Amino acid sequence: MNIEKKIIEIINDVIDSDVMQDVNIDSNSDNIEGWDSLSHLQIIIAIESEFKIKFKTSEINELKSIKSLVERVSELINAN
């Protein structure tokens, strides 16, 4: 399973913006339009249910980039 590809897919789904945005490994909440605090939580819960993992409350707001998400998701999957 390609974690990065899946996460990008989820973000595209949640953000559902009118303009096509190029979401890639370097994307984060600052350079993607619509990635605000509410959609961030939606992204988080969508990722959780996709990968059957759970983030801690305290780390959720630290995971606002594709890179950090991919890293953390990989860690949690390996820990399972």
Added chain:
Amino acid sequence: MKIAFLSNFTNDFIVKELSSKLKENGEELALYLPGFNQINQEIINPQSELYKFSPEIIFISMDYSYLFENLLNKIIDINVIKIKEEIFLEFKNFLDIIETLLENSRELKVFIDSVVIDSKYFNHLLELNSEFSVSDLVVRLNAILIDFAEKKDRITLVNLHNVIYKYGEKKLFDNRLLYLSKNKWSSFGIRKVAELYTRYINAYFGKRKKCIVLDLDNTLWGGIVGQDGVENILLSNDGVGKAFYDFQLGLLKLYNQGILLAINSKNNENDVLEALEKHPYMVLRKNHFSSIRINWNNKAQNIKEISKELNIGIDSLVFLDDSEFERNLIKSELPEVAVPDLPDEPSDYASFLSSLPFFDTFFLSKDDFKRNKTYLENIKRKELENSFTDIKEYYRSLNMRAYISSINDFSFSRVVQLIQKTNQFNMTTKRYTESEVRSFLTDDKIKIFTIRLEDKFGDYGIIATIILFLERESIRIDSFIMSCRVIGRTLEKAILSYVYNLGKKLNKRSIVGEFYPTKKNIPAAKVYPESGFKQVNENTWFFDIQNNSIKCPEWIKFEEEI
């Protein structure tokens, strides 16, 4: 659809889920959703964005735990009574705001969440046993809310409780989201609340389905009637077969709310009709089905015909079939038909049916309800009858009370109806017209009585009438009519016993009864001989009052009613 949401928590997630659901169903949707806790501002200010948006419906989406949070946290206190008073006051303020909303908007339909308090505010064993109980607070707040809504037909309450009962806080809540975003619902909870709101929206816009098209084998009963035989299909009021029985009861409940039922089955028609007519635990009989297609044709073709026959659109049909093949066929050939996937496990059929969102309505008219009420009661009687081997025991258990009274203004039309319509238990089948019956009223030699019956399952209303001609030495029973719904309960004996007592009181010597056979009144043929009448000629029966008596069966309480 123009829908607004006002909320005291972050309900963006719920609204987003809801809007994607409605859009999936092809709805044109405009939403208005101010930030959380804008309820008062939006409602009180007549120039607010809310009123400019002019929604058709509005959801007052509430986290009551959050609304009362400060007070709930203070409840373990010597002044608990005062804290509770403050909660009621806070709630009253909330309802006053809703009142203002109604005043400021003419047509708006308002949905308000029922009061749910999260269990973390409950005080364990103190609950229900002390003044520190929060549970009773919830009950009372809901009572106030229901009372408030009852008087206002623009308000409908959203039964949020049902979601909590069904799935539980553990699955529905996500504490992380509560602290990160002021929304306590988990992704699962968000989905469930959105589903619930969607049901209210669809019901409001009249998107109720009209007809359930049913497969038979392994859907309405277990097994295949054509192979297994009527006596071997799985259907009973006990054990595994009860799953199908309960499923049928669920369908009957919908039928009683005005939902049509239709059959779409690959079978030999005779096998099915035999099962429908003869199986002792068949809840749904042939006459419950408005349209029947039992053949070996393509089921999609059958559905098209059913829709035509009933003159309702394809999109108001729901198709239930255990076969995935048939379901997929309908899904692909007739995508407008709702085809929910029946569970693999028949034990889940009944709860599955009750969870379907297609038949929602906020109210049932009295007529909808009453029409089939007697039918339901009869099912219970039948069940009871089946559980007794001794018929007298059964009669005793029914707890029958019969009330006889002279005809009056209220019963007049019912008497005429009985005279004109009753075929089976009708001794003489004299079809008097309304004016003929009226002329009897002024003749003091003619007595007309009506009989009303109740039993432990319900009130039948007036189900019998008897017309007596008082002659010099005898009482002649001119007409004796009983509704077919109460045949077989020995009520006729009780009525004749009343006539006997009347004869005695009036010092008559005899009762004269007549029986004129027709094609249909066979059920009444033996009434007179079985009560001790002697036949004097072909149609006339004679009862000697002075030397005989007729006793009222001990299991019927028979009283005069004014």
